[in-house]
Amino acid sequence: MTAFWPYDLPKRFTVPSYQETRPDNAMYSDVSVGPAKARRRTTSNVWDQSGTMVMTYGQYRSFLAFLSETLSDGAAAFWFPDRLGGPDLLVRVKEPPKASLDGNLWQVSITLEVLP
């Protein structure tokens, strides 16, 4: 069964850190003169969302356990809350997360790949 984002972890990235990268889903054919011809590359593609979450020590431990055990170090997909309030998104961890300490809290940077 596909895993869900743990309920005890933050549901959203912090507002200033959040970024989306939409898919590059159009192809252009170069022509010698005039505008290039364009078509869709595929019917469905992946896009990225990234940002930072602020976690306590306990939450960060829970996140690490979720990443290594449930997600097989990021190889498996999971359901993640949609920032726009729609149905959960099927996502995968795209890059190894980075974390730094800020006082008693962890700043965890995560990049997710949203699957079709």
Next chain:
Amino acid sequence: MSRNVSTTFIAAANAQETDEVVICLLTVTHEDLEAPIYLSSNATTRLSEDPLVYGTESRGEQYFYLPFEFTLPDDQSDNPPRVQLKMDNIERSLVAVLRSFATPASVLMEIVLASDLDMVEITMPALQMSDVSIDDHTVSATLVADALINEPHPAGQFTPGSFPGLF
């Protein structure tokens, strides 16, 4: 050689910009395979969540998504059609399958549009997989039609050499 394709396909090919997506479907068959392998160049739908599988459903068959590039063959009178295939070497079991074949696998290549998955626009039947090269990241293959120009013609002549019992 002319091809009969739909007006939608012609319109999409001629359009300055189009939302049509050309999908290549492959059906790989071989006497050593228990069942054909169905592959699609496009992740049209999510076929299953656990395990996560994408693919294309066409005419009741599920074609599994395996990203590959393809070039359609030229129509030349003096050369058999050749199709170049290049796919990502993600699924290592594919390498094992390819290496287990002693004879070339047959590949049926079909082109459909994403707007009508059941309507086959172009079919390239009876292609044989040859010149397969495998490296860490890609699997490259050439699909070639059986070279009819190498076959004897006419097929048989009733000569004493071929049919001594007749003489």
